[in-house]
Every structure is written in structure tokens, then in C-alpha cells.
Amino acid sequence: MNRKERPKRFNIERIIEVECLRLSSEGAGVGYHDGKATFVAGLLPGEIGEVQIFEEKKSWQRGRLISVQDATVSSQRVNPPCTVYGVCGGCQLQHLSYPETLVWKKRWVADNLTRIGKIAMDNVLMYSTIGMEDPWRYRNKGRFHRGEDHRLGYHQEKSNTIVRFKDCLLISEPMNQWLKEVEDILLKEAPEIKTLTLRENTQGEGMLVLEPVNDGENIRELLGKMNSLLIGSNEKDKRLGISSVWGINDAGKPELLIGKGDFRQEILGLEYKVSPLAFLQVNPIQTQKLYSTVLQWAERSPAKVVWDLYSGIGTITLALAAKAQKVWGIEENPYAVEDARVNALHNRIENVEFMAGKVEDTFQKIDEHPDLVVLDPPRAGAHRRVLEGLIKLQPKRIIYVSCDPGTLARDLGILQSGGYQVREVQPVDMFPWTGHVEAIILMTNSGFKGK
Known part of the structure; x- marks a missing residue:
């Protein structure tokens, strides 16, 4: 490659001002600086933001919002209630009014x-x-990953970094509690488990899916010790309400470890069985x-x-x-x-x-x-x-x-x-x-x- 063909080097990490004109379909604010489309998460139409550029291409660039000159310019701006909003990346619009x-x-x-x-x-x-x-606590499924500290959280958007949280506002309060108790008890004794998935139906029953699980007997033994806690076989103790626990091996095959195999969801008067790997x-x-x-x-x-x-x-x-x-x-x-x-x-x-x-x-x-x-x-x-x-x-x-x-x-x-x-x-x-x-x-x- 000769000198004329070398790719242009861009000056990233510079600070600019951007006026937001609209929202992209990813929820980021869109403005223009020196004719170049600039995408800024957290900036709303009508607002002018101080922005640090961290990615720059020939015709567009992405920036990190440092501050908004006047946050009252947009009458639609609200305070995000989530404590990890802006770090997690799972939600992009909590700073905008729901309507x-x-x-x-x-x-x-x-x-x-x-x-x-x-x-x-x-x-x-x-x-x-x-x-x-009520646009909160609507998700019936969550997928969580083990971090280096053996605690569970979401993968940060476009990253393998684990974001921990005390209360995810998109899943139910019971699901948040299930996650905490499973994390405290099971993960300490089963370090091979890297990912778990929780599902909840409208009847309040839960399904727990662990992966990878290549030694089902070992995990089943651990679950047996927790049977009254997880499955609620003890009529006086049904705190978790998880009706089945499944393991997924390295080959991607599911195995019922404990509990009843059927997990069902009612939709428009019909009842549907949902397998651990099926879409719902x-x-x-x-x-x-x-x-x-x-x-x-x-x-x-x-x-x-x-x-x-x-x-x-x-x-x-x-x-x-x-x-x-x-x-x-x-x-x-x-x-x-x-x-x-x-x-x-x-x-x-x-x-x-x-x-x-x-x-x-x-x-x-x-x-x-x-x-x-x-x-x-x-x-x-x-x-x-x-x-x-x-x-x-x-x-x-x-x-x-x-x-x-x-x-x-x-x-x-x-x-x-x-x-x-x-x-x-x-x-x-x-x-x-x-x-x-x-x-x-x-x-x-x-x-x-x-x-």
C-alpha cells in the first residue's frame, strides 16, 4: 500500500457540541457535526450535548454524552428509574417519556x-x-451470566463485561428473588455453570435452565439438597416457585434435572407447553x-x-x-x-x-x-x-x-x-x-x- 492509499486517521476522543435532530432506530440521538452524522446515546431531539467522540468513520461517528446544555429543552426527558441504566445497555429509552x-x-x-x-x-x-x-416488569424470560466474582448479571451491550444489578425493572420481583437465591446457593457449589436462564409463566411458575451441565448427577445432587427451596415440594415453603430445573450440555441437548417436565403458558384461552430451548x-x-x-x-x-x-x-x-x-x-x-x-x-x-x-x-x-x-x-x-x-x-x-x-x-x-x-x-x-x-x-x- 503506497502513502496515498493509507486509510485516513481520525481524531477520536475529542470533545464537540452536537444538536440532536431526531432519534435513530437504536434510540440514540442523531445530529450533525461538520456534515457528519453523529450518534449519541442519551441525547433527545432539541437538546445540545457536549459529546466525546469514541468512534469515527468516513461519513458518521459515535459519541459519548458528557452533559446536556439545558436538560429542560426537551419536555419529554424523564429520570431513568433503573440504577444501572446507561451502563447495562439493555434499555435505550428510559430517559424518554413512555408515550x-x-x-x-x-x-x-x-x-x-x-x-x-x-x-x-x-x-x-x-x-x-x-x-x-404499565410498561415495567413485563419480561417472562431472562438470561444471566457468571462474572469473575461468581456473581450473575447481564452482558453489557456489545461486550462480555458482566453488569450486576439489585433489581432489574424489566423482570418480575419473584424472578429477581429467584436469581439472588440461586446465585447465593447453587453457583458457589457448581463453578462449571456459566449461564442460567429463568422463565416465568402467568401463573407464577418458574423454569430454571443451567448451562453447561455435563455431569447431571452432580448438579442433581446439589438440587436435591435445595429441593424444598427450589421446587416448593414442602407445602409450607414455596418461596421460589420454580417448577423445573433443566441442564444443557455442551452438545446443546436439554436434560430435566429435577421437577416436572411440563412448563405451560396460557395465550388467548389456549394452553401451550414450552420446552427450555423453544421460543416464546x-x-x-x-x-x-x-x-x-x-x-x-x-x-x-x-x-x-x-x-x-x-x-x-x-x-x-x-x-x-x-x-x-x-x-x-x-x-x-x-x-x-x-x-x-x-x-x-x-x-x-x-x-x-x-x-x-x-x-x-x-x-x-x-x-x-x-x-x-x-x-x-x-x-x-x-x-x-x-x-x-x-x-x-x-x-x-x-x-x-x-x-x-x-x-x-x-x-x-x-x-x-x-x-x-x-x-x-x-x-x-x-x-x-x-x-x-x-x-x-x-x-x-x-x-x-x-x-
């Missing part, structure tokens, strides 16, 4: 659809974000609202055959069964598929069938043409072969549930090029105080007949 976070989440969805998906929003019904009456929406209150919207949109045009792609444990599949003659669910996770089949039997639903495999490889095996297709893919979005397959099949309606506005917009753009039109958009605040937003999209076939 205003809902406004921005709607804007982020619309901006992505317009900018990335090239969706013309003039003829689209774009609804306000569905929020929560983390916010049960908002899940009910999200699935209710999907069902309302599905009802508008009675469908004989429905496909539920990326179906998980069958939550949407089984709910849709009452609206159709037949519902097909496809899911890659084998544990989730097993749960889905058990859930269908448990709820006495017979007009559903689940197929295990990657959606892009499996949907072609279904010989019944869909009238309605529901997609709820992971954050990376749907596989392109799935989208191209739907364009060829031309189902009358598509309902797309997404947790990432960027990949959602990309996928909708592809479907739009194949003759579909976005009709309605409903953002849902599944993750209050974070930069994440869920969205439900209704698309209809415009009559396009491709080659």
Missing part, C-alpha cells in the same frame, strides 16, 4: 418501510403503536394484543387453508385453527415442533399439521394452496426463497409479523415487486424502553400474474 417512545417507534417502522422497502404510505393505514398501561414471546401482555390483531385480520376473509411459517410452538397456528378448515405450521427448531404437536393434542385441535424443517426447504412439500399465509420469522427476516415462493403461489392475503423494521421493509419490498400491496401496519411495543419494536403488516394480492 413519546411509542411515537418514535411508529416513526421508525414507517421510515424503514419508505426508505428500504420503497413502500408508498399514502394508501396505507398506519396505526399508532400499541403500548402498555417475552411479553405475555403484549403477545395477547399482537395475536388478537393477527386473528382480527385473518377473520376478514374466511380462509380455507392457512400456512403459518416460522410457527414455533404453534401459538399462532393453533389460534388460527378456529378460523380455517386446515392450518399448516412449519418450524426449523425440532423442540418447538415437538411442543407444537403436543399443544395441538392438549388443546384438542385436530385441523392442524406441523412440519419440521427449514421453511425455505419445506413449504414446497405442502400440496394444499394457501388462502392466507402468516409469517413470523426471526430477526433476520424471511429467506428469499420463501418470498419468491409466495409470489409464485399468490395467496390472497399475507400477514407478516416482524421484530425488525429493517428486514421487514426489505422483505415487503420483495413481495411488493411480486404484486402485493401493503394495506395496514400495526406497530406493537413488545419491548418497552428499548429500541426494538414489533410490527404486524397486512398485504393483499393486487391481481399480479407473474411469469
